[in-house]
Amino acid sequence: MKKTALVSTLALTASMAAAQDQDLPQASSEWFTAGQTTIQEILDRQPNTNTARNVIVLVADGNGVGTNYATRLFVGQQEGGLGEDHVLPYETPEWYSALVKTYNINAQTPDSAPTAGAMNTGVKQRFNLINLGEDAVTGDCRTEDANKLTTFAEIVSGMDKSVGIVSTARLTHATPAAVYAKTAYRNWEDAIEAPGDEGAEAAELGELCPNSKDIATQLIDAMEAGTIDLAMGGGRRHFVPEGTETDEGGEGRRADGTNLIERAQDLGAQYAWDTATAQELTLDGSSPILALFEDSHMEYEADRADEEEPSIAEMTRMAIEALSTNENGYYLEVEAGRVDHANHDGNAYRTLTDGAAFAEAVRVADEMTDDEDTLIIVTADHEHAIAFNGYCGRGSDILGLCYEVSNDGIEHSDQPNMAADGKPYTVLGYLNGTGSVLKEPTEGGNEWTGSRPDVSQEDATDMDYIQQALIPMSSETHSGEDVAVYAKGPYAHLFDGTLEQNVIFHVMHHAVTADDAAAE
Template structure:
């Protein structure tokens, strides 16, 4: 009876006040009007239940909810805004969204290999393994046979579609390898243990995928794993393959075109398979990338142009791998620069495709141990020190907030990493010390490492949820809080819908 009465009272109160009855200072407010606009856009949104001809899975490695928040502010501030009001290309009402649980079947904090594998097979996997069932054991080659999972790329190739990979990491690294590889150890990039006959190394698997016609275009870094040990790579370094195989030569002999820089990429014939490797290892951070090296947007444009020639459609996985690496380094300035061009790649992929027949899914594989400090005023540089909140206007005050030690602090810190405030003493496990005093100029320098607490040579992932955004056929299935492997099932349903 009590609940019924409360419901009636709430309904009466709701009907007693409408937007038309509100004062002009409220309804004329820009925030109020923008909220009404958003509601109308959401009301007008219609579910697309057609069959997806194309699927683009875009993974910003390590770009969890926190990292994405910081990237949003950085992008907005680069445009001269205060930052928080920026809307990233995939944060608009025409994208559906959800939260994603990223754990591996045996790990609370996930690794990129099984997270990417879950998205490419529909099955959650073990830490450090790629595209094998939970019965496979890490680093044990004897458990590979019989536990191999079928990938989304293999499914769409059987439908006559083309397949492509774009990554700013090595093409043999965890996330891109999940498109084509099955391995008991993600680190078997150029070799497997002696006596292991159940699988090839990841680089060899990639060339097999290209020569068989399953993989049509692959653009990224990592030429050293395709080149014989001590032999010169096309990028000025030396190879690492102890078996002496020259996989780049094998690819060329099989009719696959090869490019080692932007000029060579632009000169290729778009009618034949393409392999592009710009660096010996991972590609350059965007903040350091030379003009001769293709950017993430350059690779995205080329891949979509190439794959769109297939009338049956395509599957393309695009990874911004170095967002993850800069987070591991505790260097948010480079994280942000790679995050910014990532958002441009998403916008470009959307622009180059048709919402009616292309499902675009934008997500991350995991988050990092990134944390945000308060209480900062609007407009505080997201990668800098925390300014106070002003009493008037929107912009921050000119005074830096101070911690109880009397020193300013940055907006972003990491809970662990090489930027630790603790200093090592004489013993291996002897750490002590206090925070250094940092200026705003120092904190916003490209090479600055955000302060961290727990000392580690490389900052770790975290187990927090990540977000997923989707538009196109069956994008409305992205909703609520999902297990990460469900992303595969959305893609698979979309390409098979009647």
């Protein structure tokens, strides 16, 4: 009774406030009415406390708040708008959101392996290792056995749910590997080195770490165990022996002579290596699926030829179609891995085109699922040293020059802002990277010198342009700042405030076990 009275009081209060708002001089403004609409949408939002049948986690690697901001403008401008007011598929009021702290237990600036591991196990981890407890030592396989953690994939597999992985990176790369692998070093994709001895013989390594396996082997082991039902991405070279030609003419890297693709097929798995063979896959859940579309990482979206390999949205669609045949539900992790790689290269164009492709994958996942029984989480593992200049007028191309604010209009003026050196500057840049304006000392010298090169709008918006940076680095770095998480579906409302990254696991786990918790 009290609850009914409270709801009636709130509704009356809201109605009175709305009536008063109409008397304000700004009430006819589109900004004002849009603000009222947003508030009403948030008021109408009700927590979903159903048990989640399915969980989908979509991770744009390296897509922190800044990179996401740039993607928003890029997509909006590509669609003909000014960009700033564009709304990505996961930025509407029906999605709950929070900020996420990404540090590792021993690193202020995180690495993708332990950040992804935190989301898959519920605990923060050590830099460069995957799904091992805090007593594990990076690079020491002897510390693996005593520190192996149970993954979310293993938990839901035990509930008879299916598990799938989609990535535009190598399937053995850090973020996808965190779904199934447990290793003291993220780079052990097809071989493991004995502690302190890079060239250790296999027999010696076997004595030191008899239970240690490379990441590619762990993937096929997980398929054999029934933990992984679908895996789509790159990394073919890590599944094929040295000297063996791969599907597209490359060469395998495995030193142990094992052909893991053949092993997967012997286990009954379907195999695809390009768009054509992917379209021939039977997506009825009757057999596992292994799809390896590149020897290393998949192509950037800007360079992808449709007939050669599928987009991240297309892989997401195939994965959901296949996994949804399980009446008990599924867990799917989708990673846009190359957002991270383009950021490392200081190449904003490819960063944002892959970001746009990721947003499309989110839209597809949302359209193919029901909020009543599917928890969808959109997040990133970390941010990059990306930075934004000012003061730019509305509609300044996110890839181009920063144009002056127009004092009598909405869109920017036709004059670029000038720095103190008399040269224009771009909206977007990096604090470090290969685009550094500093130059190496000449022979015999020891001082870094240089001045900022001039840049035109045509230069800056070219797909191969490397953004200007400050500190010289061979590869731009991650940064330690927060990322965002967006969610909808069962228990999405638990994402609120500022959270530790490992809390993402706990929301997922609570969502799929809600019935069990209620029974207790």
